[in-house]
Amino acid sequence: MPGCTGSSAVVPRPATPYQGDIARYWNNEARPVNLRLGDVDGLYHHHYGIGDVDHAALGDTGDVAYEDRVIAELHRLESAQTDVLLDHLGAIGRDDTLVDAGCGRGGSMVMAHQRFGCKVEGVTLSAKQADFANQRARDLGIGSYVRARVCNMLNTPFETGQAAASWNNESSMYVDLHDLMAEHSRVLAVGGRYVTITGCWNPRYGQPSKWVSQINAHFECNIHSRREYLRAMIDNRLVPQAVVDLTPQTLPYWKLRATTSLVTGIEDAFVNSYEDGSFQYVLIAADRI
Numbered sequence: 001m002p003g004c005t006g007s008s009a010v011v012p013r014p015a016t017p018y019q020g021d022i023a024r025y026w027n028n029e030a031r032p033v034n035l036r037l038g039d040v041d042g043l044y045h046h047h048y049g050i051g052d053v054d055h056a057a058l059g060d061t062g063d064v065a066y067e068d069r070v071i072a073e074l075h076r077l078e079s080a081q082t083d084v085l086l087d088h089l090g091a092i093g094r095d096d097t098l099v100d101a102g103c104g105r106g107g108s109m110v111m112a113h114q115r116f117g118c119k120v121e122g123v124t125l126s127a128k129q130a131d132f133a134n135q136r137a138r139d140l141g142i143g144s145y146v147r148a149r150v151c152n153m154l155n156t157p158f159e160t161g162q163a164a165a166s167w168n169n170e171s172s173m174y175v176d177l178h179d180l181m182a183e184h185s186r187v188l189a190v191g192g193r194y195v196t197i198t199g200c201w202n203p204r205y206g207q208p209s210k211w212v213s214q215i216n217a218h219f220e221c222n223i224h225s226r227r228e229y230l231r232a233m234i235d236n237r238l239v240p241q242a243v244v245d246l247t248p249q250t251l252p253y254w255k256l257r258a259t260t261s262l263v264t265g266i267e268d269a270f271v272n273s274y275e276d277g278s279f280q281y282v283l284i285a286a287d288r289i
């Protein structure tokens with residue numbers, strides 16, 4: 001993808017036909033489950049939630065406002081997921097630069113800036129997402145800190161060693177992991193921190209299960225195995241210092257989501273694969289040595 005742009009005015013050519021398809025997927029994506037949750041507080045996520053459901057906050061299922069409370073609770077759990085990712089970035093100062101690889105509509109970037117006060121650079125293949133994220137940053141008065149560009153995460157415009165920390169939040173299943181970790185390793189300062197939260201198939205199961213295949217088809221992505229993450233990191237000077245199995249913590253989110261009118265049809269594949277052990281929801285944090 002030659003160059004990167006901060007707007008949809010000039011969109012660089014995708015590096016591969018596949019990336020063109022992924023750009024089209026996200027340029028066309030407008031699922032209510034994502035927009036209704038983001039409308040709660042203006043933080044728009046494209047990832048899943050973790051944590052216990054606050055059933056007291058949901059109230060009576062017969063209330064006319066019940067589904068609105070479920071939407072707010074699902075969103076709270078998705079923002080809680082971002083907080084756990086940010087907890088693993090280490091000590092970040094106001095003068096640092098963070099990189100969000102596959103930034104979506106920018107909810108994690110806004111939360112990172114709100115927590116650390118620093119610059120957050122995001123890349124996405126989707127011009128629509130980049131424009132949306134940049135408009136949200138302008139609306140919040142943080143446009144000089146939070147910026148999304150249309151750019152391939154495997155070929156970013158960032159200087160070598162520029163970032164104190166970088167992450168993939170449910171965006172690593174669209175690229176080759178060795179290519180990805182090589183680019184993070186280049187952009188990160190020595191001693192910097194890389195974090196990913198991802199769904200990955202469990203090598204103890206053997207191969208991707210039918211549920212994992214359904215998720216791949218649903219999102220046009222290519223879920224990796226947990227071992228591939230660790231191997232690609234270690235081969236690229238990224239030494240894992242935390243590997244956290246978040247599977248038990250994401251199941252409550254999925255079971256609550258499956259009760260709403262916002263279901264997209266993929267809920268059973270996530271619940272079944274998490275419960276049969278073929279698929280895991282994992283956070284990996286690694287130090288750039």
Ligand SMILES: C[S@@+](CC[C@H](N)C(=O)[O-])C[C@H]1O[C@@H](n2cnc3c(N)ncnc32)[C@H](O)[C@@H]1O
Nearest residue numbers: 045046047102103104124125152153169171174
């Ligand atoms: C499921 S969304 C996650 C968005 C965001 N990380 C979040 O947590 O809300 C996946 C994102 O990865 C981006 N993506 C996929 N392949 C990419 C690539 N090669 N370069 C840059 N972004 C990519 C998509 O454009 C999309 O924004």
Ligand SMILES: CC(C)=CCC/C(C)=C/COP(=O)(O)OP(=O)(O)O
Nearest residue numbers: 031033045046047170198199219264
């Ligand atoms: C854990 C894995 C394998 C995720 C694949 C990446 C992905 C599409 C995440 C959710 O995006 P979204 O929030 O747009 O999806 P949905 O419409 O289901 O909420």
Ligand SMILES: [Mg+2]
Nearest residue numbers: 033034046047
């Ligand atoms: Mg979603």
